[in-house]
Amino acid sequence: MHDNPANDEYSWPTCTTPNCGRQLWVNETGRRACRPCEDQTVKRLGELPALFRRLNTTGALMRGAARGGGATSGSKTPPIPPRLEVLALLGPGGIATRLRDVEDAWRKALGWTVAPWRGSPAQAVPEHIRFLANNLPWACDAYESVGQDVEELRRLHAECTAADLNERRPGRVSIGRCPSRFDDGTLCAADLFATAASHRVRCGNCGSRWETLGEWKRLRQEQDVVLRNDARAAA
Numbered sequence: 001m002h003d004n005p006a007n008d009e010y011s012w013p014t015c016t017t018p019n020c021g022r023q024l025w026v027n028e029t030g031r032r033a034c035r036p037c038e039d040q041t042v043k044r045l046g047e048l049p050a051l052f053r054r055l056n057t058t059g060a061l062m063r064g065a066a067r068g069g070g071a072t073s074g075s076k077t078p079p080i081p082p083r084l085e086v087l088a089l090l091g092p093g094g095i096a097t098r099l100r101d102v103e104d105a106w107r108k109a110l111g112w113t114v115a116p117w118r119g120s121p122a123q124a125v126p127e128h129i130r131f132l133a134n135n136l137p138w139a140c141d142a143y144e145s146v147g148q149d150v151e152e153l154r155r156l157h158a159e160c161t162a163a164d165l166n167e168r169r170p171g172r173v174s175i176g177r178c179p180s181r182f183d184d185g186t187l188c189a190a191d192l193f194a195t196a197a198s199h200r201v202r203c204g205n206c207g208s209r210w211e212t213l214g215e216w217k218r219l220r221q222e223q224d225v226v227l228r229n230d231a232r233a234a235a
Contacts, residue, residue, distance in 0.1 A: 016147030033140040033150055041140075041150050044157040045133045051160040052095055052125050059090040060213055085163045096121035098156055099128035102149045106135055109143050175201065179222035180208040187226065 013024045015034035022034055033041075089095050103115045115131070118124035132153070139146040178188040180203065190205035201210045201219070210219045 016144075017150045018147060019151070020147075031141050032143060032146045035140075037147075037150050038136060038140045041136060041153055042133065044153055045129050045136070048095075048129055048157060048160065049126055051157070051164050052121075054164055055086055055089060055095075055160060056122055058086055085159065085166070089160060089163055090121065094121070095156065095160065096124045096128065098152065099125060099132065102152060103128050103131050105145065105149065106132070106139055106143065109145075110135075110138075176223050177226070178203040178206060178208060179219070179226045180206050182206065189226075 013029065014021045015024060015037055016032050017034070017037045020034065020037055022036070024031060024034055028034060100115050107114055115128065118127045139149065143149075175192050175194050178190045178192050180188045182188065188203060188206040188208070190203055192201055192203060194201050201216075202208070210216055
């Protein structure tokens with residue numbers, strides 16, 4: 001009895017996700033991505049909304065504080081260091097765009113219209129994630145390019161996680177002097193510091209606090225007033 005040459009040429013199907021490539025189980029026959037890759041993608045999609053919210057809050061604080069002449073020392077340093085990876089993830093080509101591109105590719109494969117415009121990234125990101133989570137089982141089963149998209153979602157999640165961890169890493173940053181005044185009208189003028197681990201600032205000299213985005217903006221406005229008054233006095 002001779003062996004069938006065709007048996008030697010048969011290659012067991014594998015997961016199409018880059019850096020995975022594991023052989024599919026018998027009950028995964030016909031799938032494009034293995035169940036472990038699908039399960040990990042479900043987990044990552046579930047974590048992305050919270051990661052985005054935290055990074056978006058950090059970005060809002062950067063934008064709210066980074067104005068010329070913002071600190072009484074004349075420095076333009078914002079309260080939270082403007083980390084480029086955070087700004088890149090929140091700006092054009094960032095989280096919202098990358099999720100939308102995956103959604104559009106899936107919609108095209110399904111014969112559907114492209115993703116509708118959903119407003120700002122804060123409004124759009126949850127909708128993109130909801131679409132991808134709902135249609136992930138189909139993609140892992142039948143979408144030829146799902147492996148590349150699973151890898152893209154893995155990279156996006158990893159970048160967001162790294163940026164989030166970096167923002168929480170302690171490190172004091174000088175943000176100018178305290179613009180508060182004591183009861184006798186004396187300017188406090190103590191050095192203020194912010195850390196990437198907290199959105200709160202407290203003056204160690206007079207006890208003044210700034211916590212919310214509105215309070216951060218008020219702090220910058222009050223520092224600007226002090227700067228202008230000092231400039232007029234020195235003129």
